[in-house]
Amino acid sequence: xxxxxRLMADTVLSSLYKNxxxxxxxxxxxxxxxxxxxxxxxxxxxxxxxxxxxVLSSIDQYNTNITRGKTQIDLTESCLEAxxxxxxxxxxxxxxxxxxxxxxxxxxxxxxxxxxDQILQLANTKLGDTYILSGHQxxxxxxxRDAGYNxxxxxxxxxxxxxxxxxxxxxxxxxxxDALRSGVDVFDSLRDLINGLEDPDTTAGTAQIxxxxxxxxxxxxxxxxxxxxxxxxxIQLETTENQLANFKLNIEDMLSDTEDADMAQAxxxxxxxxxxxxxxxxxxxxxxxxxxxxxxx
Amino acid sequence: MPDIYxxxxxxxxxxxxxxxxxxxxxxxxxxxxxxxxxRQKVNMQTNTPIPFSxxxxxxxxxxxxxxxxxxxxxxxxxxxxxxxxxxxxxxxDCIEKVEMILDETSGYGLSQxxxxxxxAWQDLANNPSGHTERTLLKTKSEILSHTFNKIYSxxxxxxxxxxxxxxxxxxxxxxxxxQIAGLNQQISQIEVTxxxxxxxxxxxxxxxxxxxxxxxITTSEGDNGKVTVLVSGxxxxxxxxxSWDLSTETNVSGLQDIVWLDGSGSSANITNSISGGKLKGxxxxxxxxxxxxxxxxxxxxxxxxxxxxxxxxxxxxxxSNPGEPFFTGTSASQIAVNPSIVNDVNLIAASGxxxxxxxxxxxxxxxxxxxxxxxxxxxxxxxxDYYNSVVSDVGNDVQTATTNFDHQTSMVNxxxxxxxxxxxxxxxxxxxxxxxxxxxxxxxxxxxxxVDELLNTVINMV
Numbered sequence: 001x002x003x004x005x006r007l008m009a010d011t012v013l014s015s016l017y018k019n020x021x022x023x024x025x026x027x028x029x030x031x032x033x034x035x036x037x038x039x040x041x042x043x044x045x046x047x048x049x050x051x052x053x054x055v056l057s058s059i060d061q062y063n064t065n066i067t068r069g070k071t072q073i074d075l076t077e078s079c080l081e082a083x084x085x086x087x088x089x090x091x092x093x094x095x096x097x098x099x100x101x102x103x104x105x106x107x108x109x110x111x112x113x114x115x116x117d118q119i120l121q122l123a124n125t126k127l128g129d130t131y132i133l134s135g136h137q138x139x140x141x142x143x144x145r146d147a148g149y150n151x152x153x154x155x156x157x158x159x160x161x162x163x164x165x166x167x168x169x170x171x172x173x174x175x176x177x178d179a180l181r182s183g184v185d186v187f188d189s190l191r192d193l194i195n196g197l198e199d200p201d202t203t204a205g206t207a208q209i210x211x212x213x214x215x216x217x218x219x220x221x222x223x224x225x226x227x228x229x230x231x232x233x234x235i236q237l238e239t240t241e242n243q244l245a246n247f248k249l250n251i252e253d254m255l256s257d258t259e260d261a262d263m264a265q266a267x268x269x270x271x272x273x274x275x276x277x278x279x280x281x282x283x284x285x286x287x288x289x290x291x292x293x294x295x296x297x
Numbered sequence: 298m299p300d301i302y303x304x305x306x307x308x309x310x311x312x313x314x315x316x317x318x319x320x321x322x323x324x325x326x327x328x329x330x331x332x333x334x335x336r337q338k339v340n341m342q343t344n345t346p347i348p349f350s351x352x353x354x355x356x357x358x359x360x361x362x363x364x365x366x367x368x369x370x371x372x373x374x375x376x377x378x379x380x381x382x383x384x385x386x387x388x389x390d391c392i393e394k395v396e397m398i399l400d401e402t403s404g405y406g407l408s409q410x411x412x413x414x415x416x417a418w419q420d421l422a423n424n425p426s427g428h429t430e431r432t433l434l435k436t437k438s439e440i441l442s443h444t445f446n447k448i449y450s451x452x453x454x455x456x457x458x459x460x461x462x463x464x465x466x467x468x469x470x471x472x473x474x475x476q477i478a479g480l481n482q483q484i485s486q487i488e489v490t491x492x493x494x495x496x497x498x499x500x501x502x503x504x505x506x507x508x509x510x511x512x513x514i515t516t517s518e519g520d521n522g523k524v525t526v527l528v529s530g531x532x533x534x535x536x537x538x539x540s541w542d543l544s545t546e547t548n549v550s551g552l553q554d555i556v557w558l559d560g561s562g563s564s565a566n567i568t569n570s571i572s573g574g575k576l577k578g579x580x581x582x583x584x585x586x587x588x589x590x591x592x593x594x595x596x597x598x599x600x601x602x603x604x605x606x607x608x609x610x611x612x613x614x615x616x617s618n619p620g621e622p623f624f625t626g627t628s629a630s631q632i633a634v635n636p637s638i639v640n641d642v643n644l645i646a647a648s649g650x651x652x653x654x655x656x657x658x659x660x661x662x663x664x665x666x667x668x669x670x671x672x673x674x675x676x677x678x679x680x681x682d683y684y685n686s687v688v689s690d691v692g693n694d695v696q697t698a699t700t701n702f703d704h705q706t707s708m709v710n711x712x713x714x715x716x717x718x719x720x721x722x723x724x725x726x727x728x729x730x731x732x733x734x735x736x737x738x739x740x741x742x743x744x745x746x747x748v749d750e751l752l753n754t755v756i757n758m759v
Contacts, residue, residue: 004721005329007714014710038396039692040699047689050401050408054681057409061416068423130426130656136648138426138656158653161662163419166669169662292725296732 005291012284019277026270035261045258052255059248065162066237066244069172072160073234076132076174079122080227083179084220086115086122087186091216094193098210102202109197116149116190123176131155133176142176143187149194151187153177164240172233179226184219301755305748307357311741314341317360318734325722326731333503335367335720337495365495368719369518372502375712376509376516380573382705383510387578389698391459392586396695398451401688408684410444411601411668413437418665421647426615426655431642438634442624445598449629452587452594459579460545460553466511466575467543467555473508474526474540477501481523482538488522508534512543513573529570532557543567552583586694591629593687597673598629601680604667612646612660613653620646620660 028037039046093108123133123143130138136158145151153176160173180186189212196208318339328334340363344356400406417437421430480501487494501524508514508526514534515527526535534541541560545553548568555576556564568584571577602624609623621644626632638644649659673683 002718002721002723004717004723005725006721007717010710010714010717034402037402038695039399039401039688040393040396040695041692043689043692043696046401046692047685050681050685050688054408054412057412057416061419065419065423128424128427130424134656136650136653136656156652158650158657160656161658162423163662163665167666292728296728 009288012280012288015280016277016284019273019280023270023273023277026266026273029261029266030263030270033261033263034259036259049255049259052251052258055251056248056255059244059251062164062244063241066164066241069162069164069170069237070234072127072132072172073230073237075125075127076230077227077234079125079132080174080179080223080230083119083122083186084223084227086119087216087219087223090115090190090193091213091220094209094213094216097197098206098213105197105202105205109194112190112194112197113149116145116187116194119180119186119190120145120151123180133174133179135173135175135177136160143180145187149187149191151191153181164237170233170236172237174226174230179223180219183222184215186216186219186223189215189219301748301751303354303356304751305745307355308741308744308748310344310357310359311744312738314339314358314360315734315738315741317363319731319738321363322727322730322734326724326727329722329724329727333499333506334722335365335495335499336722337363337365340364363493363495365493365498366720367498368716371712371716371719372505373516375709375716376505376514378705378709378712379506379509380513380577382702382709383575384573384578384581385698385702385705387462387575388582388586389578389695389702391455391579391582392691392694392698394455394458395452395587395590396691398448398455399688399691407444407448408681408688410437410441411680411684414441415665415668418661421645422658422661422665425647425658425661428642431645434645435634435639435642438623439639442632442634445594445629445632449591449594452591456552456583456587459583463553463555463576463579464545467545470508470511470534471540471542473504474534474542477504477508477524477526477535478538478540480504481535485522494522509574511574512576513571528557529567529572530565532565532567555580590687590691593683593690594629597680597683597687598632599627600672601667602627602632604670604672605664608660608664608667609646611649612663613648613651613657614646615643615655617648617651617654618644619651620644 029035036042036045036049090112093112097105097108120143124141125132131141132138134140134142134155137155138160140154142155143151143153155176157175157177159171161169161171163169192208193212193216196205196212199205199208318341321337321339325336339360341358342361344359346353346355348354401408414437417430417434421427421434424430480497484494484497484501487497505514505516505524505526513529516524517527518524523537524535525533525537528534528543532541534543539560542558544556544558544564546556546564546566548554554566554568555571557567558564568580571580606622606624609620612620614620621637622635623638623645624632625635635644647661648654648657649663650657653659668681669679671677671679673680678686
């Protein structure tokens with residue numbers, strides 16, 4: 001085959017181009033530390049990367065949601081715990097007073113009134129701007145009373161739910177109705193207790209007081225049952241949080257496997273390519289400079 | 298006549314012939330770097346011998362023609378491969394731009410915008426009456442709409458840019474065909490007289506090569522040395538001494554169609570019958586690939602709009618009124634957040650019941666759950682699945698175009714190298730030829746000196 005000067009120059013040039021193109025590609029991989037720098041580098045890998053990123057972003061959001069849920073359940077638990085203690089106190093007063101201690105009755109009445117108001121205040125706790133025991137009516141205080149200690153529930157029975165997974169949402173609230181009114185009506189019971197303590201007719205009063213002991217005991221059980229339910233939701237949230245943490249680690253691993261470049265390999269290849277490039281340059285210099293004219297004199 | 302003057306004639310012929318040869322060698326050396334140049338050589342032939350005693354007497358040498366060293370079959374092959382090269386080059390450039398627009402590797406593309414949109418609904422579900430959460434949702438929704446709008450309009454801009462390239466190329470094609478027609482005339486005029494129009498043929502071949510990278514052509518050379526260039530569908534671009542022009546006209550989509558003008562006022566639309574060259578690459582990207590991506594984007598946007606709106610209108614806002622449509626528009630270019638919601642975020646309907654306001658977040662949860670619902674591809678894919686497959690498609694298209702382009706480049710390089718090895722000038726070879734012809738010239742000059750001495754001897758004999 002006849003080899004002309006142009007042919008040699010063109011061939012040398014095109015192999016230099018190949019070398020520099022490879023060099024550039026490797027350089028990009030090393031400096032971005034990613035194997036895939038555009039969808040065309042690996043279309044299937046790119047699809048996977050987008051999937052993994054989406055999952056990671058979802059997991060972060062679920063964690064935010066779970067934190068929100070745990071905060072509300074925590075606060076609900078502290079309220080109910082305090083209410084529990086207060087109801088216990090009221091029950092003790094009822095037991096004592098049903099034994100007939102008439103001198104301490106006015107004090108007892110005042111104490112129960114205070115207990116009533118404290119329970120009312122606790123039930124009207126807010127988390128930020130929202131009332132936690134009102135169901136869906138989060139901008140309205142769940143309970144109020146009139147002068148006769150008749151309580152009214154202004155909330156509803158709505159569920160507050162949070163999303164913790166794909167199409168998975170959990171109820172995180174307790175309604176005032178469920179905790180304090182359905183089954184045993186705590187407020188009505190306390191009202192009757194107050195009326196009994198303040199009844200001028202002491203015999204009828206004592207009888208009334210006595211009839212409030214059982215309801216108040218049942219009220220304690222009722223509140224405990226509600227607390228247990230909330231606690232199990234809390235545990236469910238924590239378990240989910242742990243699972244999500246593990247899952248996130250796995251996904252991050254898979255993302256890194258797909259997306260990241262093997263730095264050691266990339267740098268070695270870069271070195272090899274650099275050497276190849278320098279070799280072609282040296283060879284080019286040697287063969288392109290000589291021609292017959294150097295020897296003809 | 299075989300006498301002393303005959304010898305002088307032989308010497309003179311030799312001198313002139315070797316001089317021609319050195320001339321042509323000089324032409325070769327001068328044009329060693331000229332693109333498209335084919336080396337030339339002088340064909341020498343012995344003159345007609347004269348019958349004499351003791352036998353046929355040779356009468357010297359004559360330069361009969363200057364021949365161009367050239368493989369015509371190779372020219373056709375190169376032209377064909379050039380068409381494919383031009384096509385894949387143009388297609389690759391176009392679709393690489395699309396890849397850049399989708400910009401998914403940096404993580405700030407549509408995928409992230411959609412993800413943040415769904416997350417904002419979950420944040421709203423966590424606090425349905427919160428003003429901050431509502432404002433954040435509004436902002437993320439606006440970002441989503443703008444991202445859709447921008448990607449759509451960027452893709453349309455690529456289409457318009459290819460139109461500019463197409464117009465420019467058409468003008469170049471017209472210039473080239475004019476030149477080829479001119480060369481046809483010159484070449485046939487010269488060759489009628491029996492001489493080879495070597496340099497003009499080189500120019501014409503170079504022009505044909507350039508033309509083949511732009512559009513698919515079939516060429517054939519007639520007996521009169523004129524080349525006929527036909528374009529898709531057998532329409533002539535160059536025939537004899539005349540050339541036909543191509544032009545563009547705007548079609549129903551607002552993009553340019555390519556038409557062939559027949560010179561007497563009517564035109565034929567050849568856009569769909571072009572099958573090679575850069576024009577084909579641009580047309581393929583502009584009319585097939587990009588519209589595919591545009592319609593996928595439209596599908597995605599339309600489904601998001603209708604699914605979100607359906608749920609939103611079934612919910613209730615902070616004023617306990619039924620939700621208005623959340624998005625306006627029906628396509629990727631029109632999608633926008635309802636202006637009344639932009640002005641008053643309380644109109645975002647998070648609640649599922651009128652009475653459940655403000656704590657009820659069931660509509661917000663339902664909308665957030667849309668991201669897992671199989672709403673695309675006839676109920677088999679989620680929004681993210683669908684979009685991811687669009688991105689993969691673009692990646693695949695670029696890969697295909699790049700692979701074909703690389704393959705074609707090495708094909709064309711190989712053919713060009715082969716052509717160069719046949720028709721190219723080798724300076725070493727020309728140097729040696731120069732020495733060869735110079736010696737021959739010296740010898741012929743010496744012959745003249747000898748004849749001169751012979752004549753002197755004869756004249757001084759008497």
